[in-house]
Amino acid sequence: MIEFRGVTKQFPDGTVAVAGVDIVMPPHKTTVLVGSSGSGKTTLLRMINRMVDPTSGQVLIDGADVATVDPVRLRRGIGYVMQNSGLLPHRKVVDNIATVPLLRGTSKAEARAHALELLDTVGLDRSLADRYPSQLSGGQQQRVGVARGLAVDPNILLMDEPFGAVDPIVRAELQQELLRLQGELGKTVVFVTHDIDEAFLLGDQVVIMQQGGKISQAASPTEILANPADDFVADFVGANRGKRALHLAQVDGRSVVVDADGRPAGILAQ
Numbered sequence: 204m205i206e207f208r209g210v211t212k213q214f215p216d217g218t219v220a221v222a223g224v225d226i227v228m229p230p231h232k233t234t235v236l237v238g239s240s241g242s243g244k245t246t247l248l249r250m251i252n253r254m255v256d257p258t259s260g261q262v263l264i265d266g267a268d269v270a271t272v273d274p275v276r277l278r279r280g281i282g283y284v285m286q287n288s289g290l291l292p293h294r295k296v297v298d299n300i301a302t303v304p305l306l307r308g309t310s311k312a313e314a315r316a317h318a319l320e321l322l323d324t325v326g327l328d329r330s331l332a333d334r335y336p337s338q339l340s341g342g343q344q345q346r347v348g349v350a351r352g353l354a355v356d357p358n359i360l361l362m363d364e365p366f367g368a369v370d371p372i373v374r375a376e377l378q379q380e381l382l383r384l385q386g387e388l389g390k391t392v393v394f395v396t397h398d399i400d401e402a403f404l405l406g407d408q409v410v411i412m413q414q415g416g417k418i419s420q421a422a423s424p425t426e427i428l429a430n431p432a433d434d435f436v437a438d439f440v441g442a443n444r445g446k447r448a449l450h451l452a453q454v455d456g457r458s459v460v461v462d463a464d465g466r467p468a469g470i471l472a473q
């Protein structure tokens with residue numbers, strides 16, 4: 204479990220990126236941080252693995268304050284997947300995936316064998332192992348990025364707009380792949396996106412952030428749709444949603460979440 208207690212981050216130039224955030228991110232679930240540009244999503248995410256340290260407040264993982272853990276050690280146990288995959292261009296796919304395990308002292312043979320297994324896990328053919336990142340498509344690169352994030356077998360996987368740079372069809376494939384993976388692996392995933400549809404699709408918990416780094420609402424997609432906390436959330440959920448969006452409908456007196464084609468996607472818990 205990840206817990207933020209009264210966390211504020213003010214950068215040296217005075218910008219308050221995150222302001223007094225309290226949030227619990229439950230284990231084995233996906234929490235999606237969504238909000239417009241500059242609302243503090245990335246800063247919040249990076250405080251989990253100490254790429255950013257809070258100005259005040261605490262970030263706890265399973266009850267332990269991350270401030271007490273050496274940042275390098277901490278990061279080696281937390282998977283991190285970023286936009287544009289962040290792969291090292293001069294290293295082969297297999298070596299990119301094995302980088303952190305090798306740093307942790309895993310033998311070369313073992314790290315390579317595990318990297319090949321991870322290619323299977325993320326739905327890539329093993330024949331891609333000896334290619335360089337530039338010889339892969341954008342979607343394949345993102346999958347390698349996910350494989351690399353999983354290479355240390357982390358309990359926590361941080362994903363910062365991992366599918367932001369690929370076209371909509373590949374993006375939809377990657378989203379489905381993540382849902383499948385999450386069904387198998389049950390990691391504690393924290394995922395950042397601008398896209399409310401992506402947030403509703405992937406999130407068990409969706410955290411809507413607004414400018415100034417405040418949380419407007421943190422709840423399940425169905426709860427947010429049914430009971431937006433304020434006008435900001437109602438607008439954000441409405442204005443940001445395209446034709447594919449989930450919405451609420453009344454069926455037999457019950458609130459049902461349906462997709463754009465009217466297919467039920469969930470029933471609102473009473």
Ligand SMILES: Nc1ncnc2c1ncn2[C@@H]1O[C@H](COP(=O)(O)OP(=O)(O)OP(=O)(O)O)[C@@H](O)[C@H]1O
Binds near residue numbers: 239
């Ligand atoms: N190192 C920094 N120094 C000063 N201000 C910063 C720094 N990093 C981020 N900020 C500011 O903090 C605020 C939040 O930034 P952050 O990147 O967390 O937002 P975001 O919601 O992830 O945005 P985006 O969706 O555009 O990535 C922004 O106003 C940003 O300009």
